[in-house]
Amino acid sequence: MSGTGNFRQTLDYGGMMRDRGDVVQAGGSSNDDPSKRIQILDYNPNIRDQVRRAYVLAGPQQPKTHNFPYKKYGDTQRRFNPAWFDDFPTWLEYSVEKDAAFCLCCCLFKPNIGEQASGDFFVGEGFSNWKKKERLLTHIGGVNSAHNQAWSNFEALRSQKQHIQSFFSKTHDEARIQYRARLNASIDCCRFLLRQGLAFRGNDEFEHSSNDGNFLELLQFLADHNEDVKAVTLKNAPENHKLTSPDIQKDIVNACATETIKTLIKDIGTSLFSILIDESRDVSTKEQMAIVLRYVDKNGHVIERFIGIEHVISTVALSLKETIYEVFSRHKLSMSGLRGQALVVVAKKNIQIESLFSIVTILVNVVGASSKRCDLLQEKQSIAVIEALNSGEFTSGKGKNQETILKRAGESHWDSHFGTLLQVLNNRFNETNTE
Structure with a gap:
């Protein structure tokens, strides 16, 4: 039957309580046949709209392939004509159980004003006089008929644009798109700062601060040059959903670190x-x-x-x-x-290594602490390089024989010790005092 599976999927409330306290299993076989359907007024008022919505989404029960039985009217055999489903596709229903026709929109929305245009036949008992098709048109009635009032409410609920659930769904989709754009902007700023090795936070990040720190200033720069980003970030973002707090920044940094290490491990x-x-x-x-x-x-x-x-x-x-x-x-x-x-730490426990780097550190500190000594060192280095070039010891070329200064080794970077030693060896010192 048309819409049966959809109804079972949509009307999944796990059980609906009617006023008299009975539990009605949603989507059960009793709901598949219009004659077995629980009257809408028998449901708790708090869930009637949910029930209506489920039936509207499921659509009318129209078993087009059913073998409709004949009834004898005098000397004539007549039966329900499945072609009527095409004439009234949105509201006409057929009950296999009772061999009768029903009106879905009247079952859900018929106003309680008594009988009108045989309305109760299409709601309670069902219409089964197959020799009078015009009764279907009579049931529809005029513009202000009970059927048309029920149909107006039915159509309003069926229209996705007018439906409150659709409104929430659309709002949710828009919020999700804005959230993704806002998050991507924050991620882009974090990636740039991480790549450049720059600090994120500023000393004063209040609204009227002259410098909010690298992260917020970079995000503002990005917003000023991208209207799509500007529309969803900073002042245009929800007050509690700006995605700029220190905790958010740390979460993004941790996520970047995790992905970076994964790539590193994969490379190994x-x-x-x-x-x-x-x-x-x-x-x-x-x-x-x-x-x-x-x-x-x-x-x-x-x-x-x-x-x-x-x-x-x-x-x-x-x-x-x-x-x-x-x-x-x-x-x-x-x-x-x-x-x-x-x-x-272990390497420095070796006395000879410790002594070597102590001397190198003193040398670097003595020379680097004085601009005069640095200038004198570069002057001596230039003279030595010229002499080496004249004697053929050095060769000239692009990138060769550049001026260098002594670089202090970093305690947390062991390879920097090697760089310091190379710079010491490449500089030519003579017995002349530097000062």
């Missing part, structure tokens, strides 16, 4: 790798361990990537080991692929 694949670990305290004196992965990519380049900072209870070997195992487990890294560990 089954290749061998090593880890570089350093320990330091944050401003709250918590012990933290920075972890860097080092591996060779598919192009043969040595890659070092920072994957996170982990809080550790202590810096003893066992505690660091447990933290490393936890990080490997979280990122699905295999210990079998690990081929080396580099701990800055």
Whole structure:
């Protein structure tokens, strides 16, 4: 029967309470046949509109393939003509149980004004006088007939544009589109700041601040140059849904970090790798361990990537080991692929290494603390380079023999120590004092 399955799907309230307290299973067989249908006034007033809506969406019961039985009228055999469904497609129903016709819109919306144009036949008992098709037209009646009043209410409910549920659905779709645009704008700003290694927050982020910080200022810049973004962000966004709070920024950053590490782990694949670990305290004196992965990519380049900072209870070997195992487990890294560990603190325990870098640090501090010494160093370097070029020791060319300065090694970047040593070796010092 037309609309039966749709009705069962739509009218799924798990049971509807009528005034007398009976439970009516929605979508059951008793609802499939119009003669078995519970009268709309028997439902609790609080759910009548829901019931009407379900029936309207399901449509009239029109079993067009049914073998309609004949009735004898005098010497003539007559039956319900399925072609009438085409004449009245939106409201005419047929009951197989009673071999009678019903009006769906009158069943749902007929005003309680007594009989009018045989209206009760099409609601309660059903119409079954098949020799008088004109009774169907009589039932429709004039403009202000009970049927047409019921049909007006039926059509208003059926119209998606007028339906309150459609309005909420449309509003929800618009809100979802605006939310996505607002979220994408915040994500774009976070990605830019992360790529550039810039701070997010400002000292004063109140409305009339001259500088709201990089994130808010960048978002404002984006809104000023994109009308679609401007329409849904900052002042044009809901007061409690701007997606600009520090917590939202942190969530986006964490999501970016997660996706970045996933890509990194995928790039490593089954290749061998090593880890570089350093320990330091944050401003709250918590012990933290920075972890860097080092591996060779598919192009043969040595890659070092920072994957996170982990809080550790202590810096003893066992505690660091447990933290490393936890990080490997979280990122699905295999210990079998690990081929080396580099701990800055451990390396500095070697007396010779510690002595070397102490001397280098003093040298860098002495030279770098004075502009005069830096200028003198560059002057000496230029003279040495010219002499080397004249003697053939150096060759000239693009990018060669550039001026350099001494760079201080970073405590949390072990490769910076190597860069400092190279710069010291590349500079030519003589016995002349720098000052």
